[in-house]
Every structure is written in C-alpha cells, then in structure tokens.
Amino acid sequence: MRWxxxxxxxxxxxxxxxxxxxxxxxxxxxMLTSFSENFPERxxxxxxxxxxxxxxxxxxASCGKKVIICTYSMFLMRAWEQLRNLVGxxxxxxxxxxxxxxxxxxxxxxSHQCIEDVALMRVIPGMKVFxxxxxxxxxxxxxxxxxxEGPTYIRVGRDEDERVYSECSxxxxxxxxxxxxxxxxxxxxxxxxxEALKAANELKRLGIDAAVIDSHTIKPIDRDTILKxxxxxxxxxxxEEHSIYGGLGSAxxxxxxxxxxxxxxxxxxxxxxxxxxxxxxxLRRYLGLTSSDIVNAVRKVxxxx
Amino acid sequence: xxxxxxxxxxxxxxxxxxxxxxxxPVIRNIVSRGFNKNQLLILKEIRCNIGRxxxxxxxxxSRRYGIPLSTLKLNAKILKDLNILKVDNGGSRGVYLTPxxxxxxxxxxxxxxxxxxxxxxxxxxxxxxxxxxxxxxVLEMMAEAGSGHVGASLSVVDVLVALYFAKMRYDPKxxxxxxxxxxxxSEGHAAPALYAVLALAGFIPTSELYKLRDIxxxxxxxxxxxxxxxDMISGSLGQGLSVGCGxxxxxxxxxxxxxxxxxxxxxxxxEGQVWEAALxxxxxxxxxxxxxxxxxxxxxxxxxxxxxxxxxxxxKWIAFxxxxxxxxxxxFRELLRALNEVDYVMDKPSAIIAHTIKGKGYPPAxxxxxxxxxxxSKDELRLWGFK
Numbered sequence: 001m002r003w004x005x006x007x008x009x010x011x012x013x014x015x016x017x018x019x020x021x022x023x024x025x026x027x028x029x030x031m032l033t034s035f036s037e038n039f040p041e042r043x044x045x046x047x048x049x050x051x052x053x054x055x056x057x058x059x060x061a062s063c064g065k066k067v068i069i070c071t072y073s074m075f076l077m078r079a080w081e082q083l084r085n086l087v088g089x090x091x092x093x094x095x096x097x098x099x100x101x102x103x104x105x106x107x108x109x110x111s112h113q114c115i116e117d118v119a120l121m122r123v124i125p126g127m128k129v130f131x132x133x134x135x136x137x138x139x140x141x142x143x144x145x146x147x148x149e150g151p152t153y154i155r156v157g158r159d160e161d162e163r164v165y166s167e168c169s170x171x172x173x174x175x176x177x178x179x180x181x182x183x184x185x186x187x188x189x190x191x192x193x194x195e196a197l198k199a200a201n202e203l204k205r206l207g208i209d210a211a212v213i214d215s216h217t218i219k220p221i222d223r224d225t226i227l228k229x230x231x232x233x234x235x236x237x238x239x240e241e242h243s244i245y246g247g248l249g250s251a252x253x254x255x256x257x258x259x260x261x262x263x264x265x266x267x268x269x270x271x272x273x274x275x276x277x278x279x280x281x282x283l284r285r286y287l288g289l290t291s292s293d294i295v296n297a298v299r300k301v302x303x304x305x
Numbered sequence: 306x307x308x309x310x311x312x313x314x315x316x317x318x319x320x321x322x323x324x325x326x327x328x329x330p331v332i333r334n335i336v337s338r339g340f341n342k343n344q345l346l347i348l349k350e351i352r353c354n355i356g357r358x359x360x361x362x363x364x365x366x367s368r369r370y371g372i373p374l375s376t377l378k379l380n381a382k383i384l385k386d387l388n389i390l391k392v393d394n395g396g397s398r399g400v401y402l403t404p405x406x407x408x409x410x411x412x413x414x415x416x417x418x419x420x421x422x423x424x425x426x427x428x429x430x431x432x433x434x435x436x437x438x439x440x441x442x443v444l445e446m447m448a449e450a451g452s453g454h455v456g457a458s459l460s461v462v463d464v465l466v467a468l469y470f471a472k473m474r475y476d477p478k479x480x481x482x483x484x485x486x487x488x489x490x491s492e493g494h495a496a497p498a499l500y501a502v503l504a505l506a507g508f509i510p511t512s513e514l515y516k517l518r519d520i521x522x523x524x525x526x527x528x529x530x531x532x533x534x535x536d537m538i539s540g541s542l543g544q545g546l547s548v549g550c551g552x553x554x555x556x557x558x559x560x561x562x563x564x565x566x567x568x569x570x571x572x573x574x575x576e577g578q579v580w581e582a583a584l585x586x587x588x589x590x591x592x593x594x595x596x597x598x599x600x601x602x603x604x605x606x607x608x609x610x611x612x613x614x615x616x617x618x619x620x621k622w623i624a625f626x627x628x629x630x631x632x633x634x635x636x637f638r639e640l641l642r643a644l645n646e647v648d649y650v651m652d653k654p655s656a657i658i659a660h661t662i663k664g665k666g667y668p669p670a671x672x673x674x675x676x677x678x679x680x681x682s683k684d685e686l687r688l689w690g691f692k
Contacts, residue, residue, distance in 0.1 A: 044551075044589075046550075046581070046585045047581075049581035049584075051547070051577070051578040051581060052585055053547075055545075055551060055578065056547050056582075056585060058547075059537075059549060059551020059552040059553070059554070059555065060555040062548070062551070063551075063552055063555035063556060065555055082544060082578075085540065085541045086544060086548065089530070
C-alpha cells in the first residue's frame, strides 16, 4: 500500500507543479523519499509535530497550492482539533493521508492501531472520507481526490494484506457492488472487503445469497446504492477495521434508520483497543474481524428479517 | 595565569547578580563580560561583513579605530578558538559566524540590521489619531454586541495600526491580491481590533462594525476567512504561527517577496504548537515571517507569570533561532523601527516582543484583568466620555 502511495504521489508531482507534500518525519515509513528527492522544493518536513504539520499545510494551501499531508493516522488524531479548526473551517485544498490505519500495524500494539479515525474525520463538516480496499482502488481514485476541491481524508493501511481487485473502475462517491445477491447486503470498507468476499463464498454453501458492496467513500455515503440493496435484500451487515462506534456501520445505520429501516448487524471492534500480535490474522481473530465473524453476523441478521 | 597583551575579560565571580530576574539585559551583561571590547568590535564588524575575508575586515577596522592590526588578529584568533567564528578555507577565505557565534551576537544585540532609520513626526501623529479612532470603534462595537474580549482588543491596537497604516502592502479592492503581505491574528479573541482596523483600511464598511456577533452578519466573534481582508481564521489559540510558517514557505518558494505577520497573545505561548512552529520557522530560515507577541502580561486566569511563567521570554525565542527585538507596543516610533529592522534579517525569522498594557486606552480596563472578557455597557462608555 505504501509503495503504491509513494508512486502515486511522485507521479502526481510530475503532473502538477502546485502539489506540495507536508510530512512529520514519516518519510521513511510512509515512503515519501521518492517525492522528496524529485521535488525538494515542494516537500516540507516539520519533524515529529503533527499539530504544527496541519498548520503548515493550511498555510501553504492558503497560497493556492494543493497540499498532501501524509503521516501515521494514529498520530494525526492528536491534531484533530487543528484538522477541525484549520482545515475544516477554511475548507482549503488539503488532502490528508493517514497511513498505518486500522490494525495494520499489528505488531506495534494499541498505541499505533488507529480504529477511531473514520468517526473523528466523518464528524468534521465538509470533510470527505475515502477508504480504499486495496492499492488498485487507491490508484483508481487518487487523482480524482487530489483534483477535487476541499479536504479529504484518505485512510490507508501499512501494507496490503489481500488484493480485492485485479482491475477497478471505482468512482469516488459511488459504492462498488463487487458481487450481487438477494438475501443480505454485506457493506464493507478497507481491509474488510476481502473478508466479506470470503464470507460470501462460505454463505453460498449455507444457501444464503449475499451481495458484497465496497463502500470506499464513507462520506458522502452512496445513498442510492445502499438504499437499493437494503430494499432488495431486507438485511444489512457492515464490516470495517474500525470501532463499531461512528464508522461505516454508523454511517449506513444513520441513512437506513431515516429512510428504510431494516435489521443491521455491525462487524467491527467493540469498544476495545487493539493488541500486539505477530501477524494480522491472529489479531483479526482476537478482535472478531474475520470472515467467519461476518458469516455469524449474517446468520443472525437474516433470522431477524 | 600569565597576563597577555589583550585585555583580560572580567571574571563572572566579580558580578553581583539577582538570578531570580534573569532576562536578556542581565544575560547580555554576563555574556558581554566574557569578551573584551576589541573582540566585541570584531564581532560587530564581521556581522556587518559576513563572507568578506577576515584579513580585510581586520585591516579596515584597524585603520578606522586606530587599533594595532596585531591586537585585532590576536583577538580574532581567540574568537576562532572559542568556536565563535570560522574562516572558509575552501577558497574565498570569507569569515562566518558559527551557530554559537550567531547565538552570542543575538544575545549581545550585535546586529547589522536597519541601522539608519528615521520616522516622520507627521506619520506618528496620524498613526496616533488612527489608533484613537480604532479604540473608540472597538469599545462601541463591543458595547453594541454585549460581549467580547476588551483587554486584548485594546492592547493590540497600536501594533495593528502600525502594520496596516505604515508597513503592510495590501489592496482593499482586491483582498486576495497574491503579492499582499499577510496578517494572522493568532490571538483571535482580539478580533474587534482587527475588524476596526480593516474598516479603517477600506476592506469593510464601518457601519458593519456595529453588527459584530450578529447572527445576520459575517463579523464573527473570532476571525473567519470569509471576512474581506482576513487572511486566516483563528480562535483556537496557538495555531497561527504554524499557518504563518506554511504561508511564508509557499511565498518564499514562489519567489514572492511578501511578509507574513503573526500576532500572538502572551498567554497563547503556553500552547506547545507555538514552539513546534518556532522550530519549523528557524529550520527553514523563514526571514519573511515575523511573530509579534502582544505582551500584556495577563491571560484569562491571571498574570502570565503566575499561570505559567514565560520569562525569560526573549531568551526562549533567541534559543529557538529567532532574531528578537523588544519594544514598547504603544510607541509607534519603536514599533516602526522594529518592523523596519526585521526587513534586513536575512537568515532567520524575527520575533518582536511588544510590551503592552491590557485594556490600553479605556481607563477602567487598563491593566485590570477583570476586563479580560467583561461585557461593557453603552452607559458605562458614556460615563468615560466615549460616544
């Protein structure tokens, strides 16, 4: 994921002479060295200081530049108030890339595992939130995001765990129906899209025909697609590498409660912190973020229909 | 130790010092005693001739001040041994100050900046008149709104008036003119003063001022970016200097010769983000960035020195790599001299510590922290001869 991100940012650097990258000493871990070597005059490293990072980015953006902030999503959260007051209130062209998000830094433990960022970003007026399922989806939408006006939060993991797409025609703001189905809609984001596909296969054997929807744009959420599938299936399960409070699940529930209430179940982290693990699958099992957790949720929600 | 031919420095042990009040003048006194007058002279000459060869600087100085060249050479060698200056042995033989040398010069106030400066008395008179008008407007608009921060809004007036009517480049008909100088009021609660100055400068109609904080008006309690002439929002303390760093960087890299002025409250300096920005600015040598501290010595809860002591404040900025000037923030002559001086600083950002009086110009509020954000009534204003 980080390698692709680095390539994308550098490619855009060649295309756009107004693109700045502002970094808080994460160039090695976020792979920004390629941009900084090619465009030293448009690369700014403020050191380990995320609050100052956001301020500097806003100052540059106020001079008519496109600015990418890139650092660990966890430590960006300490600058949430700056993101709200400086980026949110000015609506300047600042794109925020949070790396190592979700539980992707499984080894580092709860201090580094960021499972609250979607909720915190979603609540800022005007902030768009994009969570690609894999590097293909990221590549597909990245340039559109940078070209779009106003702030966007892009949530990427550390490494790519599983490829979802071989080719991708994702469009910003439009949820991608990967697999059609009539019994239940599994709406997933980020790393959980691959788990949702696995769950759908398993459910097939149980005789449940599940649709899998990649809701990569969590804000603004794709009202039409989600409503369509809620009506079609009458049961929804959301799956995300995030706290069940305030993330994709909440966004879907907020929509459906108002417009077309159906039984919903949330697969996500239930009011807990992460934990150090030696590999991602151990941590997924510990936190209840596997395909079998999705299968169980589907069986429960279908019975409530 | 054997007496040598240069003058020995006075030992520090001979000084009687009150260490509880250590500040720049005291430190300056101590440090200056570490050098004899020939060494101080050499430092001054080098500061004004960075990059010239040492020999030619010393030869000129020897001729000008009638000091034997050998004495100057010996003292220069001592400075070199102390790691205060270094000679470029690459080829130019130019002489430079080391970071330690820079620090010492900054402490001792040895600068080459803006040596010739005079102010037209008529300008001073006109600035004083403008400041009185702004203060009148500030008080009236706050009485009209029924709330607001009187103390800081009055202490910062003269700084704003000096900037907008004797220093900054801007075009009220084209507020987003790319070549304009920028101003960030990081102490956003002094917004009424900024609005009154912007009205006087022609950005907003004066009649709008009296709609401060009205739901149907754009003059918000703290600066919003939609207000003509406001370059950056504020309200949450401690954030303006970081934004100023970003602006100064982008302007510098675009080759635009504009300055970015950031006005900070002294209470605001409690925020860690200010010092993150102070390091960033000095890393990128942002000489187009000027921080102005409205040093009125009070914050909401009481005197700054009780809440979280800031002194020695100038020392802190110097240690962070800034050029520092302390002025009386209500004296236009001093303010303009400082604002002129920072234009000559080439290698670092500048901080102007403007010593001010909270509530200046409104007798019951002067130096009285009860007026930090106390509502004032129209009757009260009339009592004191306003309106």
